[in-house]
Each structure stands twice: as structure tokens, then as C-alpha cells.
Amino acid sequence: MSYLASIGSYAIMVKEVFKKPVKWRIMKSLILKEIDELMFGSLGIIIFISFFIGAVVTIQTALNLTNPIIPKYLIGFTTRQSLILEFSPTFVSIIMAGKVGSYITSSIGTMRVTEQIDALEVMGVNALNYLVFPKIVAMLLYPFAIAISMYVGILGGWIAGVFGGFLTSAEFTEGLQIDFIPYQVFYAFVKTLVFAWVLATVPSYHGFYMKGGALEVGKASTTAFVWTSVVIIIMNYILTQLLLG
């Protein structure tokens, strides 16, 4: 029952986010600040993780493809498919649920416990629009971050494969190009946009409606991470079934 109530209040929150918008001049600066905080602030970790996961996927695939009749280019093919279809959109989003999600929940939650949200509401400012809308807009750039993740992951795979002596650069490149289906990239970016929405709104919900003090801010951040991850994984299944099934 409480889950249903939470889904209901989440839906009401989303509706409120788009009502009574604050002045564009102010909103513009809030959006730029959030892009800097949520997107540029996350690029470092995205690039670092993508590079090494790409490298590990290549090495693991190479070590498991021991049959001499299986062509080496399949290592590049597997790396590409793993990164584009699942690792970059989904795995990176789970990591972002920890990084961006806890930042959103704790920053909004702290504003709640220190009455800053009450102060906005007393002034007649739509606090949900002021706090959540810029985050949603900033997260529209998330597909660009995921595109970088795909590129860097494949680069990591190429470096590990070629310099680790598992295959040649030509074999890896052939694997990247073989049976390439552009629709799969479209599928990956559709997923990414849905995950961006989840990453912006679920942690905001947990921060905005939290009650209590500093300890509860910490608890809300953990809960937000868990629920954001759960929603991402469920949405991943649904979207895969709808778009590829």
C-alpha cells in the first residue's frame, strides 16, 4: 500500500515540477549550474570506469575464445556489443545512481531539513520547479556522456587487446564493424534518456519528501540509490523487451 502511495506522490511531484515555472533568466543559470555539477562533474568517473571495463571485457573474451576455429575479430565484436547494448547505458547508470543520485537526494534533503524549501514556498516560489526542473534539463545531456563512455570503453578494449597481444588492430577493427546494426545504438540512447529521467527524478523525490534531520538525509540518500537502481534495472528489462524483443 505504501508503495502505491509513493508512486502516487511521485506522479504528483512530476506534475508540480512543470507548473508555475520560475523566470527563464534565473532558470538558465540554475540549468548551467546543474550541467556543470551533474554532467561535467561525472565525466571523469565515467571515462575512468568505461576505459577499464572495456579493457577487461576484451581480455575476458580473448581468454575464453580459445577454440582456433573461432575468428579473433569476435573479440572486437563482443566488446562493441557489450559496451553499446548494456555496459555503457545500464552499468554506468547504476554507477551514476550512486554518484549523481546521492548528490541530488542529499542536497535537496539538506534544504528540506534546514527549512530552505519552506523558505522558497513561503516566498511563493514553486520549490519543485526551482529545484528539480534544472536537474531534468541537465540530465538531457546524459546521452552525450554515454556516447563518450561507449567510445572510451571501446578504446580501452582496443588498447588492452592489441597491446596485450590478444589480437591485431585490424582484427579488432573488423570486429567493431561486422554486423553493425545502427538501430541498436538508437535503442541504447532511448534507454539512456529514460535512465536520465529516472536519475533526475527518483533521487529528487526522496530528497524533497524526506522528514527528519541529518541522519535521515543519509538514510534517504541510501534509499534513493537503491530505488533508482531498482527502477533502472526494471526499465532496462521493459525497454529491451519493447525495442528488441
Add this chain to the structure above:
Amino acid sequence: MIEVNDIHKSFGDTQVLKGISTTFKKGKTNLIIGQSGSGKTVFLKCLLGLFSPEQGSISYDGRDYSNLSGDERRDLRQEMGMVFQGSALFDSMTVEGNVRFPLDMFTKKSKSEKQDRVDFVLKRVNLTEAYDRFPSEISGGMQKRVAIARAIVMNPKYLFCDEPNSGLDPKTATLIDNLIQEITEEYDITTVINTHDMNSVMEIGEKIIFLKDGIKEWEGTKHEIFKTDNEAVTSFVYSSELFEKVRQMYVEERN
């Protein structure tokens, strides 16, 4: 003037406000006192429009809040200033940014006009030395003064303060009390203060309402509170030995 007529407010099965009626006059500092859990904060939040009473009405200079449209309510909110217990300053903004925030949000003033207004109110609260500092870099008393400056920057008709001097030393608390009273008289504002502080009651209580278990138990002025026989009020106000002695001296002087 704010007229409150028989307001009731419940949360689940708990009835917090059980029919409060009173009037807060313009240019006066009105104090709401009472023990923790007596309904003071809920009452203040009803006055601010943050909670909607289930029964009764609140009128602001003849405008019944429950009859106002969404836009009219928003306009009314802009006539209100609020000083929160913990100041509620925006951490990410400087002192100047905090005070300028309502002007940026709701006015079409030019940059220089806004700057003049910010300078004026910060000067009014004797805080011209902290423009570029963040709330975390200034003292609790300074934070309260910034909160007052932010609350009055839009020339409000109604000023609400929730425990404005909690956590402050007695000297700073008196300064804040006096500042609120001066501003109330100077700008002819209807001020409502929620407080536990008996010094505030004695200093600036032009009208005092004592709440007990969601009911208005007593109403009067700071002079009348010395004379009251209401047991609930005397046991709350004169719970400290010092105030009891002050009361005895007052009564002896009067006799």
C-alpha cells in the same frame, strides 16, 4: 491586520488546533507563546498558508485566504516575510545573494535598483560588512539579521518569525527583538512571532497569545501577563525563579 476565526487543524487522528480565533493588528508585534507541542508552529504555518485549516478562516486585511485563487495566493505570499528558526538561508548563495533572491524572483527592477534596495536593507539590519560571505561563514546572530533583511526586502505587509532568537546569546537576542520591533513600527507591518523566550515576551509583547493543547488559553499584553491569574500562563511564564521574582517586584510596585 490578520483575522483568525475558529481554525481547526488535524494530522491523522491528532487534533492540533482546536478552534483558535484572534486578531493581529498592524504595526504591532504579536507573540504566540506556549509549551512545545501546544500547536504554535502549526498555527504559524497556517498563517503562512503552508497548512490549510480544515475549518475556520484566516483573513489578511479582509482577504480570506481560502477564497483566493492560486494567483491571488501567490501575490499574497509576496506580501509576507518569514524569519525561520534556523534562518533558512540558502547555503549556495552569499549574504547579498540571499537578500537579493526575492527581488530577482518577483520584481522587474533594474540591477542598480535591486542593489540599492539590498544595500538599504542590509544597512537597516546593521550588516554591511558581510556582503560576499556565505551563511556558513557568519555567526548565528548575523544569520538572523540576514534572514530579517531577506524577509523585509520586498516591503512585506506581514512579517512572521519562528523562534527568532533561539540559539542566540541574551545580548544578541535582545538586539534581534528590538530590531524586529523597530522594523514593525517603522514600516507599519503586522508582525507575528512564535517564541519560547520570556525575555522577548517582556521586551516586545504588545499582544501575546498563549496556546495550550491547541486552544487559545489566554490573550493579553506584556503588562497584563504580570497580573493574570491564569494558572497555565503563570506556570509557563514564571517557571524560572528569576521571572517569578520579577513578577513579585512588579506586583509589589503596583500595590
